[in-house]
Amino acid sequence: MTQSLTRALATLGWKEGDPGFWTGGERPGRVSIMHGSAAEVIWFPGDEEAETTVFELRRDLNLRPVAGDWVAIEDGDLTRVAERRTTLKRPDPNGKDVQVMAAGIDTVLIVLPVDLGLNPKNLERLAIMAWDSGADPLVVLTKADAAESPEEAVAEAEAAAPGVPVLLTSSADGRGLDELRARMGAGTTTTMLGASGAGKTSLLNALEGHTEAVAHVSRDGQGRHTTTTRKLYRLASGGVLLDLPGIRSLDLLVDDEALGETFADITALAASCRFADCSHEGDQGCAVEAAVAAGTLPERRLASWRAIRREMAYQARRNDPAAMAAERQKWKQLSKSTRKPR
Numbered sequence: 001m002t003q004s005l006t007r008a009l010a011t012l013g014w015k016e017g018d019p020g021f022w023t024g025g026e027r028p029g030r031v032s033i034m035h036g037s038a039a040e041v042i043w044f045p046g047d048e049e050a051e052t053t054v055f056e057l058r059r060d061l062n063l064r065p066v067a068g069d070w071v072a073i074e075d076g077d078l079t080r081v082a083e084r085r086t087t088l089k090r091p092d093p094n095g096k097d098v099q100v101m102a103a104g105i106d107t108v109l110i111v112l113p114v115d116l117g118l119n120p121k122n123l124e125r126l127a128i129m130a131w132d133s134g135a136d137p138l139v140v141l142t143k144a145d146a147a148e149s150p151e152e153a154v155a156e157a158e159a160a161a162p163g164v165p166v167l168l169t170s171s172a173d174g175r176g177l178d179e180l181r182a183r184m185g186a187g188t189t190t191t192m193l194g195a196s197g198a199g200k201t202s203l204l205n206a207l208e209g210h211t212e213a214v215a216h217v218s219r220d221g222q223g224r225h226t227t228t229t230r231k232l233y234r235l236a237s238g239g240v241l242l243d244l245p246g247i248r249s250l251d252l253l254v255d256d257e258a259l260g261e262t263f264a265d266i267t268a269l270a271a272s273c274r275f276a277d278c279s280h281e282g283d284q285g286c287a288v289e290a291a292v293a294a295g296t297l298p299e300r301r302l303a304s305w306r307a308i309r310r311e312m313a314y315q316a317r318r319n320d321p322a323a324m325a326a327e328r329q330k331w332k333q334l335s336k337s338t339r340k341p342r
């Protein structure tokens with residue numbers, strides 16, 4: 001690859017180590033938006049000037065692209081989709097498959113409003129998805145201007161997502177934005193994960209002086225999605241930012257590792273439980289429950305962990321009929337034998 005092309009590609013988020021899979025007559029590009037069976041691609045016909053073109057997808061394409069995918073353009077056609085380094089996923093609404101929302105991301109901004117205080121449960125759930133993507137999570141608290149005690153929200157966020165940096169921002173008064181911009185230089189790809197109304201698009205607008213549509217304050221926008229497509233934006237700071245529609249925080253994926261990282265405090269304590277497979281639910285020698293009793297681990301935290309674990313187990317069974325049947329059998333057996341009174 002020529003130096004000028006390397007520089008040009010960096011403005012699309014490309015960096016050393018990313019798939020440089022273009023060969024022969026192929027030209028590099030990146031999917032900015034999907035429109036049904038067509039992909040809008042920002043690409044470089046030469047080594048410097050970017051062009052935006054909509055390509056109809058060929059039937060024999062190796063992979064169905066999503067926003068953020070690197071692609072090859074040859075003879076006026078989108079011919080190949082690169083292997084994905086990171087993917088932000090969620091369970092498909094039908095519950096069977098996994099839906100890839102965005103690909104090739106370095107940083108996932110977990111966007112949470114603090115105007116009405118922080119919701120730690122939402123943060124935990126979003127953090128699991130973020131860890132699961134393979135990208136680095138960063139908590140971005142929004143609407144600090146409208147919060148009564150933003151500092152308290154920061155402390156709560158740090159406790160809910162141990163080890164994840166937390167940034168306090170406001171799109172209204174601009175605080176925290178310089179720090180955010182500094183993390184989004186050339187060669188970086190960032191995306192935003194958060195509920196509808198969290199302030200994601202407002203953040204993009206405030207960072208860039210864009211005017212993408214956001215919900216109006218005066219209107220009751222509860223549960224309404226203002227952003228409806230996933231779209232990649234090139235930033236003045238040099239990198240790219242993928243805006244996503246609001247996600248329902250109920251959507252969770254099954255991944256023990258991501259759970260362990262989100263609940264790093266519980267994971268660390270669990271190392272001292274007597275049994276390696278301790279379920280922290282009345283097991284003997286449980287260090288996690290001991291910490292709750294001693295007041296060093298908030299009870300709410302363990303309750304969240306248990307709830308998410310249960311949900312993950314349910315999702316895993318839903319995706320695995322054999323496990324589902326085994327579970328039903330187990331319950332039949334249990335109800336036959338005497339059960340512990342609650």
Ligand SMILES: Nc1nc2c(ncn2[C@@H]2O[C@H](COP(=O)(O)OP(=O)(O)OP(=O)(O)O)[C@@H](O)[C@H]2O)c(=O)[nH]1
Pocket residue numbers: 115142143144145146169170171172173194195196197198199200201202203213214215216217224225226227228244245246247
């Ligand atoms: N006070 C205050 N309000 C904000 C701030 N940022 C966003 N808002 C308001 O929050 C509402 C939702 O903002 P959006 O940016 O549309 O939220 P979103 O996360 O993009 O929502 P979806 O596109 O539906 O996922 C709008 O009414 C914004 O004006 C902020 O920093 N301070």
Ligand SMILES: [Mg+2]
Pocket residue numbers: 200201202214226227243244245246
């Ligand atoms: Mg939006």
Ligand SMILES: [Zn+2]
Pocket residue numbers: 270273274278279280281283285286287288289
């Ligand atoms: Zn335990």
